[in-house]
Amino acid sequence: MSVIGCGYLGAVHAAAMASLGHDVVGIDVDEGKVADLTAGAAPFFEPGLAELLEDGVRSGRLRFAADPAAASGSEVHFLAVGTPQSDSGPAADLRFVDAAIDGLLPHLRPGAVVAGKSTVPVGTAARLARRIAESGATLVWNPEFLREGWAVHDTLRPDRLVVGAEDSPQGAAAVDLLRRVYAAAIDAGSPFLVTDLATAELVKGAANAFLATKISFINAMAEVAEAAGADVTLLAEALGHDSRIGRRYLGSGIGFGGGCLPKDIRAFAARAEELGRGQSVSFLHEVDAINLRRRDRAVRLVVDALGGLVFGRRIAVLGAAFKPFSDDVRDSPALEVAVRLRGLGADVLVTDPAAIENARARHPQLGYAASRDDALRDADAVVVVTEWDEYRRELTPQHAGGLVRGRIVIDGRNCLDAEAWRAAGWTYRGMGRR
Numbered sequence: 108m109s110v111i112g113c114g115y116l117g118a119v120h121a122a123a124m125a126s127l128g129h130d131v132v133g134i135d136v137d138e139g140k141v142a143d144l145t146a147g148a149a150p151f152f153e154p155g156l157a158e159l160l161e162d163g164v165r166s167g168r169l170r171f172a173a174d175p176a177a178a179s180g181s182e183v184h185f186l187a188v189g190t191p192q193s194d195s196g197p198a199a200d201l202r203f204v205d206a207a208i209d210g211l212l213p214h215l216r217p218g219a220v221v222a223g224k225s226t227v228p229v230g231t232a233a234r235l236a237r238r239i240a241e242s243g244a245t246l247v248w249n250p251e252f253l254r255e256g257w258a259v260h261d262t263l264r265p266d267r268l269v270v271g272a273e274d275s276p277q278g279a280a281a282v283d284l285l286r287r288v289y290a291a292a293i294d295a296g297s298p299f300l301v302t303d304l305a306t307a308e309l310v311k312g313a314a315n316a317f318l319a320t321k322i323s324f325i326n327a328m329a330e331v332a333e334a335a336g337a338d339v340t341l342l343a344e345a346l347g348h349d350s351r352i353g354r355r356y357l358g359s360g361i362g363f364g365g366g367c368l369p370k371d372i373r374a375f376a377a378r379a380e381e382l383g384r385g386q387s388v389s390f391l392h393e394v395d396a397i398n399l400r401r402r403d404r405a406v407r408l409v410v411d412a413l414g415g416l417v418f419g420r421r422i423a424v425l426g427a428a429f430k431p432f433s434d435d436v437r438d439s440p441a442l443e444v445a446v447r448l449r450g451l452g453a454d455v456l457v458t459d460p461a462a463i464e465n466a467r468a469r470h471p472q473l474g475y476a477a478s479r480d481d482a483l484r485d486a487d488a489v490v491v492v493t494e495w496d497e498y499r500r501e502l503t504p505q506h507a508g509g510l511v512r513g514r515i516v517i518d519g520r521n522c523l524d525a526e527a528w529r530a531a532g533w534t535y536r537g538m539g540r541r
C-alpha cells in the first residue's frame with residue numbers, strides 16, 4: 108500500500124500499517140521529511156511513533172519516497188494530505204488533495220483502491236471518484252478520527268472504522284480490501300461501518316462538530332457559573348454521571364485549539380452554507396465564538412489578578428502546546444494567551460515540556476524558559492494553560508511558592524487543586540470557579 112502525505116495522519120498511518128505486516132511506502136513532497144522518516148525519526152512528538160517507524164524501516168516493510176511513482180504497484184493508496192483552512196475564508200483548502208490525485212493518476216492501475224482519509228468537505232469524494240474513474244481504480248472514503256498524543260493507539264485500535272463506497276461491484280470489492288487491511292482491528296472488536304461516500308465524509312465533520320460543541324457547552328456553563336458564583340468543575344462532574352451526557356469533553360478552561368477542531372468546524376459550517384443548510388449548523392458559529400472568548404477571559408483574569416496592569420510584570424506561562432502529550436502549537440489557546448499578555452507589555456516566560464521549539468518558531472517575540480522552575484523563578488503571576496502532568500500533578504504550591512515573587516495562579520485548565528493552592532497562601536483563580 109502507499110500512503111500519500113506523511114504529516115501527522117500519514118506518518119502514523121504508514122508506520123501503524125507496517126506494524127500490522129503490510130508492505131507500505133509513505134510518499135511526501137517534502138524531501139527533508141522523507142529523509143527523517145527513512146532514518147526512523149518521528150517528525151513530531153507522538154508517543155510510540157518512533158518505535159514503530161524504526162521497526163518498520165528495519166524490517167523492510169516501511170519505506171518513504173518523494174517521487175509519486177513509488178506508489179505504482181500498490182493495491183491501495185491512502186490519501187492523507189492536509190486540508191488547512193483556506194487563506195481567504197473559513198472553507199477548507201483542497202489544493203493538496205487535488206495535487207496528490209494529480210501525482211497519483213499516472214500510477215493508478217485498474218482494480219487499485221484509493222482510500223481517502225483526509226478531512227474534506229462533503230461532496231469531495233464523489234468529485235475525486237469521477238477524476239480517477241478513467242484509470243479503472245476505485246475510490247472509497249475512510250475518515251480518520253485519531254487524537255494527537257493517542258495517534259498510534261487510535262490508528263491500531265480505532266473506536267470505529269468507517270468506509271464509504273459507491274454502490275457497485277467495484278465499491279463492494281474495495282470495501283472488502285479495506286476489511287482485510289484492517290483485519291487486526293476488526294478482530295480486536297473495532298466496529299466496521301460501511302456507508303455511502305457522502306455519509307463517510309459527514310461522519311468526520313459531524314464528530315468534530317459534536318466534540319467542539321461539547322467543549323463549548325461546558326465553557327458556556329463556565330461563563331454562567333462565574334456570574335452566578337457556582338463552580339463549573341463540580342457542575343461538569345455532576346453532569347458527567349448522567350450516562351446520556353458523559354464526563355468526557357466536558358473539560359472547561361481556555362477551550363479547544365489544534366490543527367483540527369477549529370478549522371474543521373469552520374469548514375463544516377462553510378460547506379453546509381454552500382449546500383443551502385447554513386442555518387442547520389449556525390450554532391457552530393456560536394461554538395467558535397464561545398471558544399475564542401475563553402482566551403479573552405483568561406487574559407482578563409490575569410490582568411485583574413495583577414491589579415489591572417500587567418505592563419512590566421513577570422508572568423510564568425506553563426504550557427504552549429494546544430494540549431498535553433503534543434508539541435503542536437497550531438491555533439494553541441495556550442500560546443495565544445501568552446501572546447496577548449506580551450502584547451499588553453507583560454514580561455512573559457513560556458515553558459513547555461515538548462513544544463518550546465515550535466512555539467519559538469511562530470512567536471520569537473516571547474520569552475522562553477527551558478524548565479518549569481526557570482519559568483516560575485521571580486514570577487509575579489503563574490498561568491497554567493496546558494495541563495501537562497508536570498504542572499497539574501507534580502507541581503506543589505509549596506515548591507512553586509519558593510520560586511515566585513507573587514503567589515498568584517490562574518488555572519486556565521481547571522486542573523489544579525484550588526483548595527491546596529489557597530491553603531498554601533496563593534490567590535487562585537480558575538475559569539468558571541468560585
Ligand code: UDX
Nearest residue numbers: 252253254255356357358362363364365367368429430
Ligand atoms: C481532535 C479529535 O478528537 C479527533 O477525533 C480528530 O480526528 C481531530 O481532532 P485532537 O486535535 O488531537 O483531536 O485533540 P483533542 O484531544 O480532541 O483536543 C482538542 C482540543 O480540545 C485541545 O485543545 C484540548 O485541550 C481541548 N479540550 C479537550 C478541552 O478544552 N476540553 C476537553 O474536555 C477536551
